[in-house]
Amino acid sequence: MASLDTQSPSADAVVKEHVLVCVGPAETSRRLIRAAARMAAGLGCAWTAVYVERPDGPALADVDAERLDEHLRVVEALGGRVSRVAGDDIAETVLDYARRIGVTRIVLGKPTHPRIRDLVRGSLLDAVVRGSGDIDVHVIRGEPEAPARPTRVPPSAHEPPRKYVAASALVALTLAISEVLRRILHLPDLEMLFLLAVMVAAFRYGRGPSLLAAALGVACYDFFFVPPLYTFSVADRKYVLTFGMMFGVGWVASALASRLRVQEHRAIAREQRTLALYGLAKALASTEGTAPLAETAVAQVAEVLGAPVEVWLSEGGGRASLVAASAVPATRLAAARDAIEGVVLSKAPVPTRALAASPGTVVAQLSVAGSPFGALVVDVPSTLPHEQVAFLDVLARQIAVALGRARLSEEARALELRARTEEMRASLLSAVSHDLRTPLASITGAATTLRDEPKLSEATRADLVDAIVDQAERLERLVANLLDMTRLEAGIVSPKKDWVPAEEVVGAVLTRLEGRLARRTVDVRIDAAVPLLYVDPVLFEQVLVNLLENAEKHTPPSASVVVGVERRGETIVVEVRDDGPGIPEGAEERIFEKFERGASAASVGAGLGLAICRGIVHAHGGTIVAKNRREGACPWR
Known part of the structure; x- marks a missing residue:
């Protein structure tokens, strides 16, 4: 009795499939592309189409180049990835690329050319199969009407007539030099001169002109220097080998020169694209904002593509x-x-x-x-x-x-702005609701008492009326602060500056706060060297009002307040000092934020007074700071 033990493969043992199809300009590539797409769809994997360019290969004709581009567009339309690689050995290049990207299956077309061609040039299919290793190779038949070979552009067709003229002139110059040197040089030396001319023509003018230079060089060498002179007949057959060597050297040199020229053009193209990418990246990196980035992008790409x-x-x-x-x-x-x-x-x-x-x-x-x-x-x-x-x-x-x-x-x-707005709205609602509720409750209570208690004494009625007035003024200040803060944040506050004496501004503020500061000792110290202040009197008064109200809120009734104005160099310093407990350490900057209130007066004010002070001072081009004195009191400057 036999038993079969089966185990499911682990996740590590599962191989991720990847299909690679080799394409070219031939019509058979279309069938290969569709077969690879169907295979990848069946396997549920990615697939890639690769085209191998040979550096020494001839250029494609326009019709073949267009057909190749069409095939590659079909690949992208079917969801595949396109890759162009360069290499001398197509099979080796394909296999190296396949292993580099993790290909598990390669799709090739069945060869339709005669077998003798494989014996001479080698078989791509055989080379891929032999070197594939653990990669599966799938061979797909081609279309019956597919041409055996793509059309190629003769290399010489790209050379302009002036290069042929230049090659002919080079041979003529070599002939003239040889005529001058024939008395002191031997025939093999003269032969080297003509070979040099052929090589120069190959590297400077291309394959066609170099072959023309080889033909003209052989003719001139035979006609002018090989006995019998001035005839194309050859007395010694060894010169026939010489002529063949000259043609061979011309052919090899032109092939090498053509290959170098193709590589040079491709290197230049790659360098230009690299520079274009670098320029685009540099331009985009130095630009901010969607619209400026779009403008920069179109300018850079238009310059690169010329469209x-x-x-x-x-x-x-x-x-x-x-x-x-x-x-x-x-x-x-x-x-x-x-x-x-x-x-x-x-x-x-x-x-x-x-x-x-x-x-x-x-x-x-x-x-x-x-x-x-x-x-x-x-x-x-x-x-x-x-x-x-x-x-x-x-x-x-x-x-x-x-x-x-x-x-x-x-x-x-x-x-972030929305979050800050929501936070501000929540803080505003919290502060305003509390600060509105308290005075409204006081006003309502006092008014109700006046209505429901007709037997109140005149003194009591006067106190209730004063309470209503005080709370109404408190509401008015709250609304005014909210409006001032809104105007400052909107940037619509424009100081109407004028030259005013410091004594006049400070006196107006003290008169305005006479009731609130009645039980305080306020000491005014204005330096005689202080010139006229170039400020908006109304706004600057508001700054001093807010600072003095803040001092009144946060200090005991017995505390004294000092208002000082002095000149320090080119700067006018306005200072409000008090004998209160001072500012908590680390809160010197935070207290100028909106809705920031001190702990000792948590139930009074919306926390906007100092924020308004900072906005007005900044609108005048000045600065405002809060500092603690050694004894704990706070000066405002």
Whole structure:
């Protein structure tokens, strides 16, 4: 009897699938892409399409480049990731890239070319299968009508006629120099001169001109220097090998030069893109605010791409609006505008691509952490190649991060302001409700007593009336303080300054507070050197009133109060001192905040008097501080 022991795999043993498909300009790539997309959907995993560029490979023809871009756009439309890598060995490059990103399955197309080609150039499929290791390789058949090879652009077709003329002139110059030196140099030395000319033409002018220089060099060398002279016939067959070597050197040198030139162009392109990204990052880092960031972004991207650029952002209510544009906004068809708004308001990621309604408009979605909130729109005269589209996508991601940071910062400031407003509202309601309730209760009680007790004595009635008046004045001060604080915070207080004597201001304040300070000893000390004060008399009186009322509230009736005005250099110091218990340690700055009240008078006042003092003094361009004296009393300056 046998038993079968089964165990479910652990979480660590589960391999995360990743499909990689190799694509190119051939029509077979479309079928491979769809097969890879279906495979990834069935496995529930990510998939990537990779295109390998060979540095020494010939450039693609326009039709093949457009077809390749179309294939890569199909990949993005189907939810795949696109990657371009460079390498001399395609199979090795694909396998290295696959292992680097954790690929578990590779999709390749079945070869349709003759077997003899694999014997000469090697088989990509065989090389990938042999080197795949633990990666599964899936071979998909191609379309029957697929062409065997993509069309390539002859390298010489890119060279302008002037380079061929320059190569011919270089051979002519070499011929002239050889004629001068033929009496002192041997034939092999002259041959080296022509080889040098071929190599110079290869590295300076390209493959086509170098091959022309090789042909002309062989002809000139044969005609002018190889016996019999001035004829193309060759008496010694060894020169045939020499001519072949000259052609071979020209071909190899031109191939190397072409490869170096391609690598140089790609390096320059990468450097330009890196500099563009650095410039954009630097510009965005030095800008704050959503609108300024959008303006900076469109200016930078428009300079890099040489095309009009716009930034669209989502607004409340499911609307999208144009925030910034590098040029006059383009007039778009309704369908194109709707498509842009659809990208901006979409809740799902949308790949960077041209609009179907307007092929010249490329839209890159702006999103942070998978949350779209805008779009970067570029208007181009023709279709952008995929490399430019991919670069635009990188620019859009960088802009999205900056805009997202700005939006979060603005939202945080709004939330902070809302929280402070709510806190202020709660403090205001708490303070005002208490300070309104107390005088209103006193007024109501006194008035009710006067109404219900007709037999009260005249003295009692007078006391009740005085209590009503005092509490009404208290209510009036509370309302006035609230109005003054509101005006100060709104910034609508503009001091109407005038030259007034310090004695006049202090005297007006003492007269105004004569009733409240009747039982206090107030000592006024004004230095004779004090000039006229350039202040708003009404507002400055309010400052002294609030300070003296504060001293009256927080000191015993036996305490004395000193009001001093003196000149210290170019500064006028106005000081109010009292003999009270002083300010709690650490509260010297806090007492100037709104609704901050002292412990000894918790039931009196709304805590706005000192805040109003600070606002008025700051409006005059001055400063106000509170300090404790050694004996515990408090001077206000």
